[in-house]
Amino acid sequence: MKDNLFFKRVILIILDSVGVGALPDAEQYGDLGCNTLVNIANYLRGLHLPNLERLGLGLISNIRGINDKITPQAFYGKMKESSVGKDSTTGHWELVGLITEEPFATFPHGFPEEIIKEFVAKTGFEIIGNYPASGTEIIKELGAEHLKTKKLIVYTSGDSVFQIAASEKIIPLNELYRICEIAREILNPYQIARVIARPFIGEVGSLVRTKNRKDFSIKPPQDTLLNILEKNNLGIVGIGKIKDLFGGSGIKDCLSTKDNHDGLHKTINALKKVKDGLIFTNLIDFDMLYGHRNDIVGYAKALLEFDDHLPLILAGLKKEDLLIITADHGCDPTTKGTDHTREYVPLLVYQSKFSQGQWLGIRESFADVGQTIAEVFKVPSLKHGKSFLEAIVS
Numbered sequence: 001m002k003d004n005l006f007f008k009r010v011i012l013i014i015l016d017s018v019g020v021g022a023l024p025d026a027e028q029y030g031d032l033g034c035n036t037l038v039n040i041a042n043y044l045r046g047l048h049l050p051n052l053e054r055l056g057l058g059l060i061s062n063i064r065g066i067n068d069k070i071t072p073q074a075f076y077g078k079m080k081e082s083s084v085g086k087d088s089t090t091g092h093w094e095l096v097g098l099i100t101e102e103p104f105a106t107f108p109h110g111f112p113e114e115i116i117k118e119f120v121a122k123t124g125f126e127i128i129g130n131y132p133a134s135g136t137e138i139i140k141e142l143g144a145e146h147l148k149t150k151k152l153i154v155y156t157s158g159d160s161v162f163q164i165a166a167s168e169k170i171i172p173l174n175e176l177y178r179i180c181e182i183a184r185e186i187l188n189p190y191q192i193a194r195v196i197a198r199p200f201i202g203e204v205g206s207l208v209r210t211k212n213r214k215d216f217s218i219k220p221p222q223d224t225l226l227n228i229l230e231k232n233n234l235g236i237v238g239i240g241k242i243k244d245l246f247g248g249s250g251i252k253d254c255l256s257t258k259d260n261h262d263g264l265h266k267t268i269n270a271l272k273k274v275k276d277g278l279i280f281t282n283l284i285d286f287d288m289l290y291g292h293r294n295d296i297v298g299y300a301k302a303l304l305e306f307d308d309h310l311p312l313i314l315a316g317l318k319k320e321d322l323l324i325i326t327a328d329h330g331c332d333p334t335t336k337g338t339d340h341t342r343e344y345v346p347l348l349v350y351q352s353k354f355s356q357g358q359w360l361g362i363r364e365s366f367a368d369v370g371q372t373i374a375e376v377f378k379v380p381s382l383k384h385g386k387s388f389l390e391a392i393v394s
Contacts, residue, residue: 007351007376008276008320011313012369013267014095015306016088017287019330019343020061020078026342029086031330034341036291037063039334040303043296049303051310055325055348056357074350075392077360079326079368082384086340087159088287089193089217091328092245096225097370097382104160104193104218108132111154111162118186119154123179127154129165134338135209136293139165139200143207146170152179153198158339160193165209168199173212184216193218194245211258213288219247225370225382226250226278232379235277239266242280251280260285260302264309271316278373282328291331292338299333314350322376323350324369349392360388 019036026032038061041047046065049057056072057063083090083100090100110130120126126149128142133155139146142153146167153165162183166176176197183195195216200209227250229236236251240263243254255270257263260283267281283306290299317323330343347360347369367385374380375387 007322009274009279009318009322010277010373010376011267011271011279011317011321011323012095012281012373013313013323013325014092014280014282015286015325015327015346016282016284017291017329017331017340018303018327018346019332019341020346021344023080023342023344029342030337031086031332031335031341031343034330034332034335034343035061036299036330036332036341036343037061037346039332040296040300041065043334044300047300047303049307051307051314052348055310055350057346057348059359060346060348072357073354074323074348075354075357075360075388076349077347077363077388078344079347079363079366080344081329081342082365082367085160086329086342087161087193088241088328088340089160089245091345091366092242092282093220093224094366094384095326095328095369097367097374097384098220098222098224099365099367099384102191105191106158106160107156108158111156115186115190116154119183122182122186123152125179126151129153129155132156132158134292135163135165135198139207139209143167143200144204147204158337160191161196162187162192162194163196163198165198165200167207168201168210168212171199173197173199177214180214180216184218188218191218215241215244217245217247219249222383224250225374226280228374228379228382229278229377232377234377234379235274237270237274237277237279239263239270239280240282241284242282245282257284259289260305264306264313268309268312268316271313271321277377287331287340291333291340294333294335294338296333314352317350317352319352321351324348324372325350326366326369328366349388351392354392358391360391363388
Protein backbone atom coordinates (compact mmCIF):
# COMPACT_ATOMS: atom_id res chain seq x y z
CA MET A 1 0.00 0.00 0.00
CA LYS A 2 1.21 3.48 -0.84
CA ASP A 3 2.06 5.87 1.95
CA ASN A 4 -1.16 7.57 3.03
CA LEU A 5 0.42 10.49 4.87
CA PHE A 6 -0.84 12.82 2.16
CA PHE A 7 -4.37 12.57 3.61
CA LYS A 8 -4.55 15.49 6.00
CA ARG A 9 -8.31 15.99 5.90
CA VAL A 10 -11.35 13.78 5.47
CA ILE A 11 -14.63 15.36 4.41
CA LEU A 12 -17.55 13.09 5.27
CA ILE A 13 -20.90 14.24 3.84
CA ILE A 14 -24.11 12.47 4.83
CA LEU A 15 -27.01 12.82 2.40
CA ASP A 16 -29.58 12.15 5.10
CA SER A 17 -31.94 9.35 3.96
CA VAL A 18 -30.62 8.91 0.40
CA GLY A 19 -30.91 5.13 0.24
CA VAL A 20 -30.23 2.89 -2.78
CA GLY A 21 -32.39 -0.17 -2.25
CA ALA A 22 -34.03 -2.44 0.29
CA LEU A 23 -31.76 -4.45 2.57
CA PRO A 24 -32.31 -8.23 2.69
CA ASP A 25 -34.19 -7.82 5.99
CA ALA A 26 -36.30 -4.85 4.85
CA GLU A 27 -39.51 -6.89 4.97
CA GLN A 28 -39.08 -7.28 8.73
CA TYR A 29 -39.29 -3.49 8.96
CA GLY A 30 -42.28 -3.21 6.64
CA ASP A 31 -40.09 -1.77 3.89
CA LEU A 32 -40.24 -4.36 1.12
CA GLY A 33 -39.67 -2.68 -2.25
CA CYS A 34 -38.22 0.55 -0.86
CA ASN A 35 -35.50 2.21 -2.92
CA THR A 36 -35.25 5.93 -2.36
CA LEU A 37 -33.12 6.98 -5.33
CA VAL A 38 -34.39 4.45 -7.87
CA ASN A 39 -38.07 4.94 -7.03
CA ILE A 40 -37.79 8.73 -7.20
CA ALA A 41 -36.05 8.44 -10.57
CA ASN A 42 -38.69 6.07 -11.89
CA TYR A 43 -41.56 8.23 -10.65
CA LEU A 44 -40.10 11.33 -12.34
CA ARG A 45 -39.00 9.39 -15.45
CA GLY A 46 -35.37 10.10 -14.72
CA LEU A 47 -33.03 12.19 -12.62
CA HIS A 48 -30.41 14.60 -13.96
CA LEU A 49 -27.43 14.65 -11.59
CA PRO A 50 -24.42 15.09 -13.87
CA ASN A 51 -21.80 15.69 -11.19
CA LEU A 52 -22.78 12.71 -9.06
CA GLU A 53 -23.00 10.76 -12.31
CA ARG A 54 -19.37 11.56 -13.09
CA LEU A 55 -18.31 10.31 -9.67
CA GLY A 56 -20.02 6.99 -10.38
CA LEU A 57 -23.50 7.16 -8.83
CA GLY A 58 -25.07 5.31 -11.77
CA LEU A 59 -22.67 2.41 -11.28
CA ILE A 60 -23.96 1.77 -7.74
CA SER A 61 -27.52 1.10 -8.84
CA ASN A 62 -29.57 1.31 -12.00
CA ILE A 63 -30.97 4.82 -11.54
CA ARG A 64 -33.08 6.05 -14.43
CA GLY A 65 -31.45 9.05 -16.10
CA ILE A 66 -28.01 8.44 -14.55
CA ASN A 67 -25.45 7.06 -17.01
CA ASP A 68 -23.74 3.83 -16.00
CA LYS A 69 -21.48 3.69 -19.07
CA ILE A 70 -18.75 5.98 -17.78
CA THR A 71 -15.27 5.89 -16.34
CA PRO A 72 -15.97 7.01 -12.75
CA GLN A 73 -13.94 9.71 -11.04
CA ALA A 74 -14.59 8.20 -7.61
CA PHE A 75 -14.48 4.77 -6.05
CA TYR A 76 -18.02 3.56 -5.55
CA GLY A 77 -20.05 0.93 -3.75
CA LYS A 78 -22.91 0.53 -1.33
CA MET A 79 -23.15 -0.42 2.34
CA LYS A 80 -25.40 -2.56 4.51
CA GLU A 81 -26.54 -1.44 7.93
CA SER A 82 -25.40 -3.91 10.57
CA SER A 83 -27.25 -2.16 13.38
CA VAL A 84 -30.78 -3.02 14.37
CA GLY A 85 -32.98 -0.16 13.24
CA LYS A 86 -33.20 2.47 10.53
CA ASP A 87 -32.83 5.68 12.48
CA SER A 88 -30.48 8.64 12.06
CA THR A 89 -28.87 7.86 15.40
CA THR A 90 -28.09 4.22 14.63
CA GLY A 91 -26.93 5.13 11.12
CA HIS A 92 -24.56 7.89 12.20
CA TRP A 93 -23.24 5.90 15.15
CA GLU A 94 -22.47 2.95 12.88
CA LEU A 95 -20.67 5.20 10.40
CA VAL A 96 -18.16 6.00 13.14
CA GLY A 97 -17.82 2.45 14.40
CA LEU A 98 -20.58 1.83 16.93
CA ILE A 99 -23.07 -0.89 15.99
CA THR A 100 -26.41 -0.88 17.80
CA GLU A 101 -27.24 -4.50 18.61
CA GLU A 102 -30.32 -3.91 20.77
CA PRO A 103 -33.02 -1.75 19.15
CA PHE A 104 -33.96 1.56 20.64
CA ALA A 105 -37.43 1.62 22.16
CA THR A 106 -40.36 2.60 19.95
CA PHE A 107 -43.91 3.38 21.02
CA PRO A 108 -46.41 2.62 18.26
CA HIS A 109 -49.31 3.22 20.64
CA GLY A 110 -47.94 6.32 22.36
CA PHE A 111 -45.85 6.73 25.48
CA PRO A 112 -46.87 5.00 28.73
CA GLU A 113 -48.59 6.96 31.46
CA GLU A 114 -45.56 6.79 33.75
CA ILE A 115 -43.44 8.73 31.24
CA ILE A 116 -46.11 11.32 30.56
CA LYS A 117 -46.82 11.86 34.27
CA GLU A 118 -43.14 12.46 35.03
CA PHE A 119 -42.80 14.75 32.01
CA VAL A 120 -45.79 16.86 33.09
CA ALA A 121 -44.61 17.00 36.70
CA LYS A 122 -41.05 18.07 35.86
CA THR A 123 -41.83 20.51 33.04
CA GLY A 124 -45.02 22.01 34.43
CA PHE A 125 -46.80 21.62 31.08
CA GLU A 126 -49.79 19.47 30.20
CA ILE A 127 -49.65 17.61 26.90
CA ILE A 128 -51.93 16.70 24.02
CA GLY A 129 -51.39 14.11 21.32
CA ASN A 130 -49.21 11.21 22.45
CA TYR A 131 -49.56 9.08 19.35
CA PRO A 132 -47.53 8.35 16.18
CA ALA A 133 -48.06 11.02 13.53
CA SER A 134 -46.59 13.05 10.74
CA GLY A 135 -45.17 16.24 12.18
CA THR A 136 -46.91 18.47 9.67
CA GLU A 137 -50.25 16.72 10.11
CA ILE A 138 -50.29 16.75 13.89
CA ILE A 139 -49.90 20.51 14.10
CA LYS A 140 -52.85 20.82 11.74
CA GLU A 141 -54.85 18.49 13.98
CA LEU A 142 -53.84 19.88 17.37
CA GLY A 143 -52.42 23.33 16.63
CA ALA A 144 -55.60 25.20 17.52
CA GLU A 145 -55.88 23.45 20.88
CA HIS A 146 -52.21 24.15 21.61
CA LEU A 147 -52.61 27.86 20.82
CA LYS A 148 -55.66 28.05 23.07
CA THR A 149 -54.45 25.97 26.02
CA LYS A 150 -50.61 26.18 25.79
CA LYS A 151 -50.51 22.39 26.13
CA LEU A 152 -47.48 20.85 24.42
CA ILE A 153 -48.00 18.59 21.42
CA VAL A 154 -46.16 15.34 22.09
CA TYR A 155 -45.94 12.64 19.42
CA THR A 156 -43.72 9.91 18.04
CA SER A 157 -43.19 7.98 14.79
CA GLY A 158 -41.92 4.60 13.66
CA ASP A 159 -38.52 5.68 14.99
CA SER A 160 -37.35 5.95 18.57
CA VAL A 161 -38.26 9.60 19.03
CA PHE A 162 -40.10 11.73 21.58
CA GLN A 163 -41.12 14.84 19.65
CA ILE A 164 -42.39 18.05 21.20
CA ALA A 165 -44.13 20.60 18.99
CA ALA A 166 -44.98 24.10 20.16
CA SER A 167 -45.61 27.54 18.72
CA GLU A 168 -42.63 29.85 19.08
CA LYS A 169 -45.15 32.56 20.02
CA ILE A 170 -46.50 30.47 22.91
CA ILE A 171 -43.31 28.70 24.03
CA PRO A 172 -40.09 30.65 23.34
CA LEU A 173 -37.30 28.57 21.79
CA ASN A 174 -35.07 28.62 24.86
CA GLU A 175 -37.98 27.33 26.94
CA LEU A 176 -38.78 24.59 24.43
CA TYR A 177 -35.14 23.50 24.40
CA ARG A 178 -35.11 23.47 28.21
CA ILE A 179 -38.20 21.26 28.18
CA CYS A 180 -36.47 18.91 25.75
CA GLU A 181 -33.44 18.68 28.02
CA ILE A 182 -35.72 17.67 30.90
CA ALA A 183 -37.36 15.07 28.67
CA ARG A 184 -33.95 13.76 27.64
CA GLU A 185 -33.05 13.05 31.26
CA ILE A 186 -36.41 11.38 31.91
CA LEU A 187 -36.14 9.16 28.85
CA ASN A 188 -32.54 7.94 29.16
CA PRO A 189 -33.54 4.83 31.18
CA TYR A 190 -36.14 3.95 28.53
CA GLN A 191 -33.55 3.82 25.70
CA ILE A 192 -35.33 6.35 23.51
CA ALA A 193 -32.87 7.55 20.90
CA ARG A 194 -33.89 11.17 20.43
CA VAL A 195 -35.96 13.97 21.86
CA ILE A 196 -36.74 16.44 19.10
CA ALA A 197 -37.89 20.05 19.47
CA ARG A 198 -40.38 20.84 16.69
CA PRO A 199 -41.20 24.56 16.85
CA PHE A 200 -43.71 26.15 14.50
CA ILE A 201 -45.23 29.57 13.78
CA GLY A 202 -48.41 30.98 12.33
CA GLU A 203 -52.11 30.95 13.09
CA VAL A 204 -54.77 28.27 12.79
CA GLY A 205 -55.00 27.24 9.16
CA SER A 206 -51.49 28.41 8.32
CA LEU A 207 -49.21 26.74 10.85
CA VAL A 208 -45.73 25.93 9.53
CA ARG A 209 -42.68 24.39 11.16
CA THR A 210 -39.62 26.61 11.47
CA LYS A 211 -35.96 25.77 10.91
CA ASN A 212 -35.29 25.82 14.65
CA ARG A 213 -35.64 22.07 15.10
CA LYS A 214 -33.15 20.65 17.57
CA ASP A 215 -32.30 17.02 18.38
CA PHE A 216 -31.35 15.82 21.85
CA SER A 217 -29.82 12.40 21.34
CA ILE A 218 -28.93 9.76 23.87
CA LYS A 219 -25.15 9.63 24.23
CA PRO A 220 -23.28 6.71 22.68
CA PRO A 221 -22.60 4.01 25.29
CA GLN A 222 -19.03 3.54 24.01
CA ASP A 223 -16.34 5.62 22.38
CA THR A 224 -16.68 6.18 18.65
CA LEU A 225 -14.19 7.32 16.04
CA LEU A 226 -15.00 10.87 17.12
CA ASN A 227 -13.80 10.25 20.67
CA ILE A 228 -10.68 8.52 19.37
CA LEU A 229 -9.83 11.42 17.07
CA GLU A 230 -10.41 13.86 19.92
CA LYS A 231 -8.09 11.90 22.24
CA ASN A 232 -5.42 12.00 19.54
CA ASN A 233 -5.74 15.78 19.16
CA LEU A 234 -7.23 15.62 15.69
CA GLY A 235 -9.76 18.30 14.90
CA ILE A 236 -13.41 17.55 14.17
CA VAL A 237 -15.88 20.05 12.74
CA GLY A 238 -19.50 18.94 12.77
CA ILE A 239 -21.86 20.72 10.37
CA GLY A 240 -25.61 20.36 10.75
CA LYS A 241 -27.11 18.06 13.38
CA ILE A 242 -23.92 16.01 13.89
CA LYS A 243 -23.32 17.21 17.44
CA ASP A 244 -26.95 16.59 18.38
CA LEU A 245 -26.86 12.99 17.13
CA PHE A 246 -23.94 12.17 19.42
CA GLY A 247 -25.19 14.08 22.45
CA GLY A 248 -22.09 16.25 22.08
CA SER A 249 -19.78 13.28 22.69
CA GLY A 250 -16.54 13.72 20.73
CA ILE A 251 -17.73 16.95 19.04
CA LYS A 252 -16.80 20.36 20.37
CA ASP A 253 -16.71 22.44 17.21
CA CYS A 254 -20.09 22.36 15.53
CA LEU A 255 -21.85 24.68 13.10
CA SER A 256 -25.64 24.54 13.10
CA THR A 257 -27.43 24.91 9.79
CA LYS A 258 -30.78 26.27 8.62
CA ASP A 259 -31.15 23.94 5.64
CA ASN A 260 -29.16 22.04 3.02
CA HIS A 261 -28.16 25.23 1.23
CA ASP A 262 -26.69 26.62 4.44
CA GLY A 263 -25.00 23.30 5.22
CA LEU A 264 -23.40 23.15 1.79
CA HIS A 265 -22.02 26.67 2.04
CA LYS A 266 -20.71 26.08 5.57
CA THR A 267 -18.98 22.96 4.30
CA ILE A 268 -17.43 24.90 1.42
CA ASN A 269 -16.28 27.63 3.84
CA ALA A 270 -14.85 25.00 6.20
CA LEU A 271 -12.72 23.72 3.32
CA LYS A 272 -11.13 27.17 3.20
CA LYS A 273 -10.49 27.44 6.94
CA VAL A 274 -9.97 23.98 8.47
CA LYS A 275 -6.40 22.81 7.95
CA ASP A 276 -6.64 19.17 9.00
CA GLY A 277 -8.82 16.54 10.65
CA LEU A 278 -12.43 15.57 9.96
CA ILE A 279 -15.17 17.75 8.48
CA PHE A 280 -18.42 15.87 9.15
CA THR A 281 -21.57 17.25 7.49
CA ASN A 282 -25.19 16.16 7.67
CA LEU A 283 -27.64 17.47 5.06
CA ILE A 284 -31.03 16.92 6.62
CA ASP A 285 -33.52 18.37 4.15
CA PHE A 286 -33.74 15.19 2.05
CA ASP A 287 -35.16 13.41 5.10
CA MET A 288 -36.93 16.05 7.13
CA LEU A 289 -38.58 18.12 4.41
CA TYR A 290 -39.12 15.62 1.63
CA GLY A 291 -38.78 11.96 2.63
CA HIS A 292 -41.04 12.17 5.67
CA ARG A 293 -43.55 14.30 3.75
CA ASN A 294 -43.67 12.03 0.69
CA ASP A 295 -42.60 15.00 -1.42
CA ILE A 296 -41.03 13.28 -4.42
CA VAL A 297 -40.53 16.44 -6.47
CA GLY A 298 -39.02 18.31 -3.53
CA TYR A 299 -36.65 15.43 -2.84
CA ALA A 300 -35.47 15.47 -6.46
CA LYS A 301 -34.90 19.23 -6.32
CA ALA A 302 -32.81 18.78 -3.17
CA LEU A 303 -30.70 16.16 -4.95
CA LEU A 304 -30.16 18.57 -7.83
CA GLU A 305 -29.20 21.33 -5.39
CA PHE A 306 -26.51 19.08 -3.91
CA ASP A 307 -25.35 18.09 -7.38
CA ASP A 308 -25.10 21.76 -8.40
CA HIS A 309 -22.91 22.50 -5.37
CA LEU A 310 -20.70 19.44 -5.81
CA PRO A 311 -18.25 21.18 -8.21
CA LEU A 312 -17.69 23.89 -5.57
CA ILE A 313 -16.92 21.21 -3.00
CA LEU A 314 -14.53 19.43 -5.35
CA ALA A 315 -12.85 22.73 -6.23
CA GLY A 316 -12.25 23.36 -2.52
CA LEU A 317 -10.45 20.07 -2.01
CA LYS A 318 -6.69 19.99 -1.66
CA LYS A 319 -4.51 17.16 -2.90
CA GLU A 320 -4.26 15.90 0.70
CA ASP A 321 -8.07 15.60 1.08
CA LEU A 322 -10.31 12.56 0.96
CA LEU A 323 -14.03 13.09 0.27
CA ILE A 324 -16.59 10.47 1.30
CA ILE A 325 -20.25 10.86 0.35
CA THR A 326 -22.79 8.46 1.83
CA ALA A 327 -26.07 8.30 3.79
CA ASP A 328 -27.42 7.04 7.11
CA HIS A 329 -30.62 5.17 6.05
CA GLY A 330 -33.40 5.56 3.50
CA CYS A 331 -36.66 7.50 3.52
CA ASP A 332 -38.41 6.58 0.29
CA PRO A 333 -40.99 9.31 -0.44
CA THR A 334 -42.79 7.07 -2.95
CA THR A 335 -44.01 4.69 -0.23
CA LYS A 336 -47.34 5.01 1.59
CA GLY A 337 -45.69 5.51 4.97
CA THR A 338 -43.75 8.51 6.21
CA ASP A 339 -41.10 6.72 8.26
CA HIS A 340 -37.49 5.87 7.42
CA THR A 341 -36.85 2.88 5.17
CA ARG A 342 -34.35 0.06 5.74
CA GLU A 343 -31.94 0.44 2.82
CA TYR A 344 -28.43 0.15 1.51
CA VAL A 345 -26.66 3.49 1.34
CA PRO A 346 -24.42 4.73 -1.48
CA LEU A 347 -20.68 5.08 -1.06
CA LEU A 348 -18.64 7.50 -3.17
CA VAL A 349 -14.97 8.09 -2.29
CA TYR A 350 -13.05 10.79 -4.14
CA GLN A 351 -9.53 12.18 -4.12
CA SER A 352 -8.08 14.53 -6.73
CA LYS A 353 -5.17 12.16 -7.44
CA PHE A 354 -7.43 9.26 -8.46
CA SER A 355 -7.07 8.56 -12.18
CA GLN A 356 -10.31 6.60 -12.09
CA GLY A 357 -12.42 4.87 -9.49
CA GLN A 358 -13.31 1.23 -9.06
CA TRP A 359 -16.04 -0.86 -7.44
CA LEU A 360 -15.64 -1.12 -3.66
CA GLY A 361 -18.28 -3.81 -3.46
CA ILE A 362 -21.17 -4.24 -1.09
CA ARG A 363 -19.72 -3.33 2.27
CA GLU A 364 -20.98 -5.36 5.22
CA SER A 365 -21.28 -2.38 7.55
CA PHE A 366 -21.46 1.40 7.57
CA ALA A 367 -18.58 1.08 10.06
CA ASP A 368 -16.22 0.51 7.12
CA VAL A 369 -16.26 4.30 6.72
CA GLY A 370 -15.12 4.92 10.28
CA GLN A 371 -12.48 2.19 10.11
CA THR A 372 -11.09 3.74 6.92
CA ILE A 373 -10.92 7.19 8.51
CA ALA A 374 -9.17 5.71 11.55
CA GLU A 375 -6.55 4.20 9.26
CA VAL A 376 -6.15 7.45 7.33
CA PHE A 377 -5.32 9.31 10.55
CA LYS A 378 -3.27 6.43 12.01
CA VAL A 379 -5.29 6.22 15.23
CA PRO A 380 -6.31 2.99 17.02
CA SER A 381 -8.63 0.84 14.93
CA LEU A 382 -12.32 0.54 15.71
CA LYS A 383 -14.04 -2.55 17.07
CA HIS A 384 -16.19 -2.82 13.95
CA GLY A 385 -15.70 -2.23 10.25
CA LYS A 386 -13.21 -3.13 7.52
CA SER A 387 -11.12 -0.35 6.02
CA PHE A 388 -11.18 0.20 2.28
CA LEU A 389 -8.14 2.50 2.36
CA GLU A 390 -5.83 -0.05 0.75
CA ALA A 391 -8.27 -0.50 -2.13
CA ILE A 392 -8.28 3.21 -2.98
CA VAL A 393 -4.56 3.96 -2.61
CA SER A 394 -2.95 0.75 -3.90
